[in-house]
Amino acid sequence: MLKPQPILDPAAHDAIRAIGQAALLSRVVALYLGESPKLIEALRSAVATNDGEALQRAAHTLKSSSRGLGGIRLGAVCAECESRVRAGRLAEAAQLLDAVDQEYALFEQALAITGVGAVA
Amino acid sequence: MDELTQSECVLLVDDDPTARLIAGAALESEGFRVESCSNGLEALTRLEAGGIDCVLLDVVMPYMDGFEVCAAIRATTWGAFLPILMLTSLEDAEATARAYEVGANDFAPKTTNALLLARRVQFLLRAKSTADSLRASERRLQRAQQIARLGHWEWLPGGGRAAVSESVGQILGLESGANLDFERFCSQVHPADVEMLRAAVEQAIGELGRFGLDHRIVQPGGQVRVLRHEGIVGRMDASRSQLTVLSIIYDITERRRAEERLEFLAYHDEVTGLANRVGCLEFLAEGLRRSGADSNRKVAVAVLELAGFRHVSNTLGDRRGIELVRAVAARLADVLRSPATSVGDLRVAWLGSERVALAGIGLEDPEHILPILRRVQTALTQPFPIAGAEVQFGAPAGVASAEESARDPETLLINAATAMLHARRNGPLACMFFAEPMNASAARRLALESDLRRGLGRDELWVAYQPRIELKGRRLVGVEALARWTHPWQGPIRPEEFIKIAEECGLIHEIGARVLRRACADAAAWQDRFPGVAVSVNLSGAQLRNIDFLRVLDGALADSGLDPRLLELEITESLLVDNSEAAARILAEICTRGVRVALDDFGTGYSALSYLRRFPIHVVKIDRSFVRDVLSSPEAATLVRAIVALTHSIGLHSVAEGVESLEQSQRLASYGCDEAQGFYFCKPRSVAGFLAWAESWQAAGDETREHRALTLQNR
Numbered sequence: 016m017l018k019p020q021p022i023l024d025p026a027a028h029d030a031i032r033a034i035g036q037a038a039l040l041s042r043v044v045a046l047y048l049g050e051s052p053k054l055i056e057a058l059r060s061a062v063a064t065n066d067g068e069a070l071q072r073a074a075h076t077l078k079s080s081s082r083g084l085g086g087i088r089l090g091a092v093c094a095e096c097e098s099r100v101r102a103g104r105l106a107e108a109a110q111l112l113d114a115v116d117q118e119y120a121l122f123e124q125a126l127a128i129t130g131v132g133a134v135a
Numbered sequence: 136m137d138e139l140t141q142s143e144c145v146l147l148v149d150d151d152p153t154a155r156l157i158a159g160a161a162l163e164s165e166g167f168r169v170e171s172c173s174n175g176l177e178a179l180t181r182l183e184a185g186g187i188d189c190v191l192l193d194v195v196m197p198y199m200d201g202f203e204v205c206a207a208i209r210a211t212t213w214g215a216f217l218p219i220l221m222l223t224s225l226e227d228a229e230a231t232a233r234a235y236e237v238g239a240n241d242f243a244p245k246t247t248n249a250l251l252l253a254r255r256v257q258f259l260l261r262a263k264s265t266a267d268s269l270r271a272s273e274r275r276l277q278r279a280q281q282i283a284r285l286g287h288w289e290w291l292p293g294g295g296r297a298a299v300s301e302s303v304g305q306i307l308g309l310e311s312g313a314n315l316d317f318e319r320f321c322s323q324v325h326p327a328d329v330e331m332l333r334a335a336v337e338q339a340i341g342e343l344g345r346f347g348l349d350h351r352i353v354q355p356g357g358q359v360r361v362l363r364h365e366g367i368v369g370r371m372d373a374s375r376s377q378l379t380v381l382s383i384i385y386d387i388t389e390r391r392r393a394e395e396r397l398e399f400l401a402y403h404d405e406v407t408g409l410a411n412r413v414g415c416l417e418f419l420a421e422g423l424r425r426s427g428a429d430s431n432r433k434v435a436v437a438v439l440e441l442a443g444f445r446h447v448s449n450t451l452g453d454r455r456g457i458e459l460v461r462a463v464a465a466r467l468a469d470v471l472r473s474p475a476t477s478v479g480d481l482r483v484a485w486l487g488s489e490r491v492a493l494a495g496i497g498l499e500d501p502e503h504i505l506p507i508l509r510r511v512q513t514a515l516t517q518p519f520p521i522a523g524a525e526v527q528f529g530a531p532a533g534v535a536s537a538e539e540s541a542r543d544p545e546t547l548l549i550n551a552a553t554a555m556l557h558a559r560r561n562g563p564l565a566c567m568f569f570a571e572p573m574n575a576s577a578a579r580r581l582a583l584e585s586d587l588r589r590g591l592g593r594d595e596l597w598v599a600y601q602p603r604i605e606l607k608g609r610r611l612v613g614v615e616a617l618a619r620w621t622h623p624w625q626g627p628i629r630p631e632e633f634i635k636i637a638e639e640c641g642l643i644h645e646i647g648a649r650v651l652r653r654a655c656a657d658a659a660a661w662q663d664r665f666p667g668v669a670v671s672v673n674l675s676g677a678q679l680r681n682i683d684f685l686r687v688l689d690g691a692l693a694d695s696g697l698d699p700r701l702l703e704l705e706i707t708e709s710l711l712v713d714n715s716e717a718a719a720r721i722l723a724e725i726c727t728r729g730v731r732v733a734l735d736d737f738g739t740g741y742s743a744l745s746y747l748r749r750f751p752i753h754v755v756k757i758d759r760s761f762v763r764d765v766l767s768s769p770e771a772a773t774l775v776r777a778i779v780a781l782t783h784s785i786g787l788h789s790v791a792e793g794v795e796s797l798e799q800s801q802r803l804a805s806y807g808c809d810e811a812q813g814f815y816f817c818k819p820r821s822v823a824g825f826l827a828w829a830e831s832w833q834a835a836g837d838e839t840r841e842h843r844a845l846t847l848q849n850r
Binding site: 033034 | 150151152153154156157160161163164195196197224245246248249250
């Protein structure tokens with residue numbers, strides 16, 4: 016189902032560094048690491064309450080922000096989740112929650128390895 | 136970055152704080168000020184407060200998605216032209232289409248490199264500033280067009296999209312001129328002008344050329360306006376493929392009204408509103424043009440003279456004069472309005488100089504104008520109430536038709552006037568058709584008439600005096616005052632000729648009054664040297680009919696201070712025949728003033744003896760024809776004797792006119808005739824000449840007077 020893709024695309028980080036603002040990348044990563052657990056939590060509660068709209072929005076936001084920081088695989092799982100909800104396949108979307116957890120953990124580690132994020 | 140773009144403020148609307156942080160940093164690094172909102176409602180509130188130059192808008196957000204926010208911004212008064220860039224997902228292909236629909240200026244995938252996004256905003260803001268100045272320039276143009284009541288309108292001949300300036304709607308009286316196609320425009324064009332417009336436009340389209348015309352439109356409220364409509368046809372779009380018509384329309388209603396007013400004044404008399412001479416000529420010219428194509432459309436014109444009008448109008452003064460002119464015009468208009476006058480096309484014109492024209496064009500027969508002319512004459516000769524009294528005019532008329540005389544309007548009018556000059560001898564309601572032989576004599580009369588008017592103003596008229604001698608004592612007892620006119624280049628004009636013209640055209644009142652005043656003044660002046668020498672002045676029929684004459688007489692007596700008993704007025708018998716009642720009244724008035732009345736040319740007319748009893752007459756003047764023959768013809772001699780005897784028997788004085796010899800004067804004396812005048816004694820002279828003659832006459836003894844008479848006469 017998922018093609019072999021990088022967990023973290025360094026080009027995204029280069030683009031943020033290119034803006035030229037000191038410590039911008041670390042600030043963005045810190046913000047990302049603070050916001051993402053809330054979004055994952057929102058995914059779970061949306062599945063629990065069977066709220067498709069909330070599920071789609073949370074998946075979308077996590078997708079965008081992850082991609083913005085080079086989280087290609089996490090972004091792809093979120094995108095798949097989002098598109099299943101849009102197609103009305105809520106149950107199938109819910110099956111992706113574990114994959115989201117898994118990919119998030121990997122991405123978090125990758126960020127730590129590149130030295131811009133801390134491991135929880 | 137220049138100063139202007141540095142101060143521009145971008146609003147980031149995104150629920151993802153990381154996205155806001157990255158984009159915000161990128162925009163700031165490019166010199167923008169950045170504000171951000173995490174949802175649409177917050178964004179709308181912020182935008183309403185103002186100061187935002189550009190919006191970056193995420194699509195997926197809680198409460199309101201980006202499309203809804205964008206549409207809401209566009210619906211506001213402040214947000215119609217605000218640059219909006221929408222951030223869409225890679226997966227959502229529909230999003231770009233929706234972004235366009237809701238009015239976003241541009242879109243970018245969310246994954247776009249943040250620095251590129253900032254560049255994109257720069258492009259957007261530059262496009263906005265170009266559009267702003269274009270809109271400002273359009274607003275200025277629209278404002279200028281509104282002021283000029285001018286609108287431009289670009290349309291496609293086959294229908295479809297059209298570009299219309301705001302003022303077009305206003306000119307047409309529509310709420311909006313939007314989507315105005317040619318058919319819609321034509322539906323507002325005055326029905327009578329639509330074909331003309333279509334034809335002009337069609338031709339211009341065929342030739343890829345221009346058109347230009349004035350046409351009327353009818354506004355939805357029914358108001359009619361006049362437009363100037365100019366157009367050019369061409370392929371004006373960038374690709375030069377689409378045939379387009381560019382129309383410029385402007386409202387020329389006011390200008391047209393002013394022009395029409397000017398034109399009206401050029402062709403109409405301002406006081407009466409009737410056509411003037413130029414308007415009459417124009418009407419006739421139109422009739423002649425039409426009659427060229429159709430032999431059943433004939434042209435005729437009548438000229439009427441309101442005999443006595445000018446005199447009355449001058450006497451009344453300006454205000455009443457205008458009232459009178461308008462009353463005349465109203466009667467003319469009434470006649471033309473009556474249904475009985477539905478023959479051809481008729482018009483009355485006020486030619487000035489107390490003349491009126493009745494022109495008929497498109498007549499089946501020129502004579503069809505005659506019944507209408509008769510009605511006009513009847514209407515004009517009814518009394519006019521004015522200033523608490525009534526005045527009445529004659530209305531003799533002359534008619535000319537294009538059949539019998541020249542075919543140019545000017546000559547037609549002159550010919551009708553010529554015929555009128557002949558007609559007016561036959562009374563106030565006379566009418567005559569123009570005939571060619573009238574021309575020569577009429578031309579001279581016409582010329583003399585206008586010369587006489589001018590001459591009056593230039594003192595070309597003067598008074599000559601011829602002495603009257605008492606036959607018994609050879610004493611100078613009186614003088615006859617005679618009107619003389621020395622034409623500036625024709626020399627002296629015979630009094631019979633110019634007095635007749637003056638009577639016909641009404642100038643006799645003024646000439647008569649002048650002669651009377653001059654004679655009274657001269658006679659009063661010579662009383663010092665020749666006491667008791669009276670003056671006699673000829674009175675024409677027209678003067679005697681005019682009640683105003685008594686005022687003139689009183690004025691002349693008062694101004695000169697002449698003893699009324701030293702004034703004698705000479706009238707002819709015909710006056711008594713024509714107008715005996717009125718004449719009797721005026722003669723009686725004259726007598727109460729002590730002025731004497733002489734009956735001139737006695738023996739030539741009816742010579743009804745009853746006149747001598749019925750009217751207050753003091754003197755009888757024996758006509759020169761009897762005096763001429765008194766030596767050679769026994770009949771003439773008998774008549775003269777009888778007249779003298781008769782006048783004496785009823786206590787009147789007799790005067791012989793035209794005495795040319797000593798023998799004649801002796802014979803008249805032997806019959807008992809009281810006085811005589813003639814070349815034998817003295818020809819008519821200027822006042823100075825007469826006074827010189829009188830001096831020497833007085834100075835000479837009885838014996839030598841006969842001799843002096845002869846020598847003076849031949850000087």
